Amino acid sequence: MKPSLLALLLILVPPSFAAAQSKPSWRAATPTELQMALPARAPVEKEHIETEMRTASGIINSHGKIIAGVVLITAGYSADGKYSHYLLVQSPITFGDLSLAAGNYVIGWRRGDDDLIVKFYDATTGQEHGTVTAHHLATGSRVESFRIWPPTSNSILQIGRFAIPYALERQPTQ
Template sequence: MTNSRKYKWLVALFAVLTVVGMSAQEPRSGSWRAATDGELKALIPPRAPVIQERIETELRTASGITDGKGKFVAGVVLITAGYSAEGKYSHYFIAQVPMKIGNIQLSAGEYLIGWKHNEESLTVNFYEAASGKFLGSVEAVKNASTTRVESFRIWPPADKSLIQIGRFTFPYQLES
């Protein structure tokens, strides 16, 4: 084999090994995806801590995203009938990374969501789960690009960076 052919062969081999090595790396930190049913079942408690109570969650309504490295953002409908939370809170929300929703800065933690239906939107309120402390509100608007009514859905940032309640959505940002 001539030196020129050896050089070309080594360059081709190096290129193939580089591509293979790059594809075997961990996903980038920005590559969030929808969490699987199994991941959500492991993350979402059957009874969520809501101030002084433990309120049952409706796991079939759970939705979340993960970075694939053990960090999640997820939510689920609370079954509040008969509890003091009835009419005030509708969802239990877990953020394992800091995030921003409207003007609300959430650190990693557990939260409650409640909402009020307006004529053309929802006013979505966020509270600390442990204390019930009000953190702020965001307006959720009807979104023509969502075709399904969802009890709760978190879209991965690469898709839409939206949280959906019913036909209404509001944007979020993951902070690093």
Template sequence: MNSKMTLFRHLTATALLLIASVAHAATWHQATESELKTVIPARAPVISERIETEFRTASGIADTKGHIIAGVLLITAGYSANGKYSYFLLTQTPIKIADKTLAPGNYLIGWTRSDTELFVTISDAATGNPVVEVTAARNLEIHRVESFHIAPPGGMSVIQLGRFTFPYSLPEATR
């Protein structure tokens, strides 16, 4: 009976630790308009320019700790973007895309298109230097086409560009 009681206590302690760690972890949700307004700049810092953003295209996710990962369409008319960048991405916590973990900061998303996919380049916003490349596939599960959308982590952890998506993940410490 003593060994059963000891096992029960260990199992109970383990369960409580798991519950505590889950409760301590950040819970991510779709960012509200007011949350996005706190981080989306009217003019994004792009290399040596300040390029106007289209706030109605803004999308992001926020956690219970106050971190936001968000993006918005850049109004690039008159700039020499030529596929180098179309979107401004900011992250207040690390985010993993392809095989690269991006540090908190500002990034640019640009792409070129084939018939079936987008070849996406994510670059540092301050320098324009590429950081990671990923292929975005046409996603048949997407029923609402949006210029830019970030889905909360979990079921479909993707960044959406029109009808195309590519996956992302958050390091364990940020979940």
């Protein structure tokens, strides 16, 4: 290879490599990362409700932003029957057609004929952000109390045998 062609390649390759590095990639969060990010007692309206950490699930990107959730133990709290899960969002995400900014949310659901009607609320105020329908997964799918699948596997939020597709919003390159 000619030296001038090699020099040209070396000049052009690093900028494209650097651009690829700044784009965040997502993976499943480890149990340690989930435990560090999620509260043992989630602030929900005026209460601090215990969480069931063994049900925690989430994804984390290469910039350390996490989207994670956990089942709430609501028995004995005013949230009983209204909320079932706590959700921490550190990077914008869209579930179905509902976009959520970074923040803390709680999720509640009710069973439909062959789906779940899932409502998202602000954790601090209880204000409803919107409703999304979770559809029944294929027969033979594993039941999960709560799971956010990494986008490389399957871009869904799974509750029981039901799933809501999600899309991660593109972050501007730095």
